[in-house]
Amino acid sequence: MTKSRRETVTSPRTSAARRPRYPVTREIDEQTRLGEVYMSSLIRTQLRLALFVCTLLACVIGGLPLLFLLVPSLREVVVLGLPLPWLVLAGLIYPAFVIGAWLYVRAAERNERRFAELVEGD
Amino acid sequence: MSSLVAIVLVVLAAVLIGAFGVRVSRTTSDFYVASRTVTPLWNASAIGGEYLSAASFLGIAGLILTYGADMLWLPVGWTGGYLVLLVLVSAPLRRSGAYTLPDFAEARLESMVVRRVSSVLVVLIGWLYLMPQFQSAGMVFRAITGAPSWAGGLLVAGVVAVNVLSGGMKSITFVQAFQYWLKLTALAVPLVFMLLAWRADGSPGLQPGDPWALPLHGREHPVYATYSLILATFLGTMGLPHVLVRFYTNPDGRAARRTTLVVLSLLGAFYLLPSIYGYLGRVYLPPLDGPDSVVLALPGHLVGGVAGELLTALVTGGAFAAFLSTSSGLAVSVAGVLGQDILRFTDGVRSFRVATVIGVAVPFGLAVIARALPVADVVGLAFAVAASSFCPLLVLGIWWRRLTTSGAVAGLLAGGGLAAVAGLVTIVGGPHGGWAGALLAQPAAWTVPISFSVMVVVSLLTPARVPPNVTRTMVRLHTPETLDVDRGDWRPRSS
Numbered sequence: 001m002t003k004s005r006r007e008t009v010t011s012p013r014t015s016a017a018r019r020p021r022y023p024v025t026r027e028i029d030e031q032t033r034l035g036e037v038y039m040s041s042l043i044r045t046q047l048r049l050a051l052f053v054c055t056l057l058a059c060v061i062g063g064l065p066l067l068f069l070l071v072p073s074l075r076e077v078v079v080l081g082l083p084l085p086w087l088v089l090a091g092l093i094y095p096a097f098v099i100g101a102w103l104y105v106r107a108a109e110r111n112e113r114r115f116a117e118l119v120e121g122d
Numbered sequence: 123m124s125s126l127v128a129i130v131l132v133v134l135a136a137v138l139i140g141a142f143g144v145r146v147s148r149t150t151s152d153f154y155v156a157s158r159t160v161t162p163l164w165n166a167s168a169i170g171g172e173y174l175s176a177a178s179f180l181g182i183a184g185l186i187l188t189y190g191a192d193m194l195w196l197p198v199g200w201t202g203g204y205l206v207l208l209v210l211v212s213a214p215l216r217r218s219g220a221y222t223l224p225d226f227a228e229a230r231l232e233s234m235v236v237r238r239v240s241s242v243l244v245v246l247i248g249w250l251y252l253m254p255q256f257q258s259a260g261m262v263f264r265a266i267t268g269a270p271s272w273a274g275g276l277l278v279a280g281v282v283a284v285n286v287l288s289g290g291m292k293s294i295t296f297v298q299a300f301q302y303w304l305k306l307t308a309l310a311v312p313l314v315f316m317l318l319a320w321r322a323d324g325s326p327g328l329q330p331g332d333p334w335a336l337p338l339h340g341r342e343h344p345v346y347a348t349y350s351l352i353l354a355t356f357l358g359t360m361g362l363p364h365v366l367v368r369f370y371t372n373p374d375g376r377a378a379r380r381t382t383l384v385v386l387s388l389l390g391a392f393y394l395l396p397s398i399y400g401y402l403g404r405v406y407l408p409p410l411d412g413p414d415s416v417v418l419a420l421p422g423h424l425v426g427g428v429a430g431e432l433l434t435a436l437v438t439g440g441a442f443a444a445f446l447s448t449s450s451g452l453a454v455s456v457a458g459v460l461g462q463d464i465l466r467f468t469d470g471v472r473s474f475r476v477a478t479v480i481g482v483a484v485p486f487g488l489a490v491i492a493r494a495l496p497v498a499d500v501v502g503l504a505f506a507v508a509a510s511s512f513c514p515l516l517v518l519g520i521w522w523r524r525l526t527t528s529g530a531v532a533g534l535l536a537g538g539g540l541a542a543v544a545g546l547v548t549i550v551g552g553p554h555g556g557w558a559g560a561l562l563a564q565p566a567a568w569t570v571p572i573s574f575s576v577m578v579v580v581s582l583l584t585p586a587r588v589p590p591n592v593t594r595t596m597v598r599l600h601t602p603e604t605l606d607v608d609r610g611d612w613r614p615r616s617s
Contacts, residue, residue, distance in 0.1 A: 028601075029608040031593050039593075043600050047521050050209040057205060061198075061356070065348045068337045075336045085337045089194035090397040094390030097205050101383045104209055108379060112602040119605060 024119040042115045046108060053104050060096075064088065124431050125266045128439035133281055135300070136446050162377055166384035168295045169368045171302030173200075173385075174392060175251070175448035176258035176414075179305060179441055181498030182393075184413035186400030188496075189341055190334040192348055193400075196498060197393035199355025204389065207360040208382040213375035214520045214599040221370050222458055223363055223512055225614045230519040230599075232589040233527040239534050241463040243511050244363045245481075246542060247504050248456035251362075252449055252485035253492060254500040258414060259445040261494065265415060266438060272490045278442070279486040282449045286457060286478045295371065301447035302388060308440025309395045312421040312433040316402060319424045326405055334404060343560040346567065351502065354566030358505030361512030364451035367458070374603045414497055417441070449482075456481035492549060499563070503545035510569035511538030514577050520599055522581075526588050529581030537573020541565045 027035035068075050068085065077084040082091075178200065185193040220226040223244050228237040256275035263274025320326070328335055338344040359365065372378040396417075403416040406423055418441065421433035461470070461477035511534050518525045518533075544565035548554070553563055561568065581587075589595070591610060598609040 025605060025607045028597060036593070039597060039600070043521070043596065046600065050521075053209045054206065057202065057356075061202065061352055062349070065338065065345065065352075069345060075338070083191075083335050085191050086194065086335065086397070086401075089191070089198055089337075091394065093198055094201060094394060097202055098383070098387050098390055101205055101208055101386050104205075105379050105383050108209075108213070109376065112376075116602055116605055 028119070038115075038119060042111070045111050045115075049104070049107055049111065053100065057100070124435035125438040128435040129263070129266070129442050132304070132439045132442045132446070133277070136281060136285060136443075162372070162381050162384065164295060164299045165368065165371055166381050166388060167302045168298035169365065169381070169385045170388040170392070171298035171300070171305065171443075171447045172364055172368065172451035173362075173389070173448070174302065174305050174444055175497075175501065176255050176441065176444050177498040177501035178392070178396065179309065179444040180258060180262075180414045180417050181496060181501065182396040183399035183403065183417050184415070185496060185498050186397055187403040187407075187416050188413045190339055190404075191337045192339060192341065192344055194337075194397055195348060195351050196355065196502070197396060199352055200359065201386065201389045201393055203356050203359025204382055204386045206356050207365075208379060208386070211360045211516050211520060212369060212378045212382045215366065215516065216369050216372050216378035217375045217599050217601075217603070218595075219370075219598070219612070219614065221367065221614045222455065222462070223361075223366055224459055224463055226366075226519070227515060227530070229612050229614075230589070230595055231525070231527050231530050232591060233530075236527055236530050236534070238463065239531055240512070240515070241459045243507070243534060243538050244459045245456055245464075246538075247361070247507050248363055248452045248459075248481070249485045249488065250504040250507065250542075250545065251364075251501060252452050252456075252482075253488045254495070254497040255445050255449045255452075256486050256489035257492075257494045258497045259442070260489070261412065261414060262418065262438065262441050262445075265418065271494075275486055275489050278445045278449055279482050281446060282453050283478055283482045285446075285450055286453050286482075287475055298447050298451065301443045302392075304443045305440045305447075306388075306392055308436045308443065309392070309399075309417075312425075312437055313395055313398060315429065315433055316421060316424045317398075320402065320405075328404060332404075341560075342555070343557065346560055347564050350506075350564035350567035353570055354502060354506040354509050354564065356509075357513040357570060358507075358509035358566070360516055361508030362505075363455035363459070364448070367451075367455050376602065453478060453482050495549060495553075500549065502564075503541075503548065506564070506566040506569065507538055507541040507545060509566050510541040510573045513570070514574045518574075518577055518581075522578075523592050523596060524581055524585070524588060525577065526581040526584045526586075528584040528587045529577045529579075532580040533573045533577030536576040537569050540572060541569040544569070 024035070024038055028039060029035070075083075075085060079087050178197070182193065182197050185196060215226065218226050218229050220229050224237045224240040227240040228234065256279055257271075259274040259278040260271035261274070263269055263277065264271050267273075333339050338348065341347050369378050369381075372381050399417050399420060402424070403420055407416065407419060418434065418437055421437055422430040424430070425433055457474055457478040457480075459477075460481055461467075461473035461475075465473050465477055467473040467476070514533050514537065515530055519530070544562045548563050553559055594608065594610040595612075597607055598612075601607055601609075
């Protein structure tokens with residue numbers, strides 16, 4: 001173990017200890033690697049949310065005709081005095097759309113808020 | 123007689139409300155997007171008012187009456203399309219800052235070729251949508267006054283042209299918002315009276331074992347037709363030019379999403395009604411020669427006397443509101459694109475005016491010479507063209523960086539072109555029988571996959587044609603407006 005020479009400290013080494021802060025918005029503006037990472041994380045999060053909603057929608061909407069095709073007895077089931085296909089397609093599906101849309105809007109705005117905090121905050 | 127009074131009242135109201143906008147609209151930008159000063163509820167009502175055309179007001183009930191439960195998918199798709207639009211398109215599209223679909227194509231792909239191809243498609247979809255509106259107006263007007271078929275179409279075309287010319291979109295926004303509530307009232311109030319009459323009649327149902335009420339039954343190849351209809355309506359909504367132009371009047375992307383949510387609720391409320399009309403029509407009416415007239419015939423049939431006549435007048439007024447509102451919205455979009463991209467006079471406002479006249483006159487001419495098919499079927503073809511062209515352009519453009527100029531043009535031409543040809547063959551010579559007829563009448567199930575595949579494959583084959591500023595454009599499309607970032611300096615050319 002070598003012993004280093006003693007030195008007198010005259011001032012703090014500010015340049016080494018504290019690099020000037022570089023805001024993330026500038027990383028994005030200058031299209032640096034880091035800015036790209038931030039942007040693609042936002043786009044990927046929103047895309048994943050959108051694809052989730054679309055997949056769910058495709059399963060419900062695409063599944064209904066398939067269900068009526070494969071289980072013909074379902075076409076004639078009567079619920080609350082109405083044929084099941086009419087109850088679903090002429091009634092229940094509309095409030096379901098609105099609820100789905102409302103949940104999506106909440107989730108999408110939350111994603112954007114998080115991104116804004118990440119980029120602007122520390 | 124009272125029906126004629128209703129038509130006159132609706133037309134007058136539309137012209138008067140439109141006139142209030144004249145003072146405000148001065149510059150070209152006012153004409154195109156009402157200066158983005160429209161509040162969300164007005165905006166959502168206006169989208170609803172603009173969207174609910176003759177196909178929704180008259181056509182759905184007619185097709186349900188004719189073909190039964192399979193046609194319930196039509197209003198479901200026309201509503202659900204807004205859910206797909208909401209999650210995939212609404213906020214980024216507003217953030218793009220584009221006024222029209224060709225604007226978006228140019229902003230994203232930085233290419234005038236893509237812009238021109240989009241312009242042609244916008245005009246094509248607009249005319250395909252306008253033609254059956256004018257035909258329906260002729261049908262209704264003839265039923266009430268005995269005038270020749272072209273007279274009603276001419277009335278609607280004339281009012282639309284005057285309205286668009288005098289106020290641009292500012293006035294249109296208020297006219298449209300008013301029209302949504304008028305249409306909802308005009309369909310809901312007679313329905314309440316009819317349901318009371320139906321109860322008093324002992325709530326008669328269908329003949330036992332009537333296959334009409336069962337799904338997968340109405341047309342030839344019902345499974346294919348159902349899935350193709352679902353694809354066209356769910357994906358076509360986002361590609362309708364007159365719907366997208368409304369999103370630019372939202373102040374930001376967040377407001378665009380919230381507006382879409384309100385639109386979804388308004389449409390859901392409206393689309394509960396036509397299927398009940400179809401059902402009552404099946405119970406009460408003898409087979410009609412024109413199924414599109416079921417909505418007009420029912421109130422007088424169930425509720426007799428003066429009350430029945432007044433209710434018929436209300437429904438007729440609502441039908442004219444539907445013709446006027448959708449036609450106005452389409453005329454604004456078609457005129458905007460024609461004026462900006464095809465006529466290109468130096469004076470923007472004059473360009474818009476000449477374009478309005480051309481944009482309305484051509485589909486009116488087509489409506490007079492073409493055969494009348496059920497209105498919802500022809501509108502369905504417009505949806506199929508939109509789903510096979512603008513849907514892939516918007517979805518891939520917003521979410522996929524590697525989309526290239528060549529890929530976009532190839533996909534637009536392949537998908538939009540094939541769907542348009544199928545539509546024209548159906549309109550001119552159809553409806554054809556057998557598998558070929560089913561494929562041509564409901565082309566979306568094969569043209570949408572073709573369009574997406576062509577766009578993706580050609581883009582992957584031409585990696586050098588990725589637009590140079592795609593990274594900046596992606597920042598612009600996806601970052602919330604509250605963040606202070608560089609979004610590039612692209613501005614739509616109409617501002």
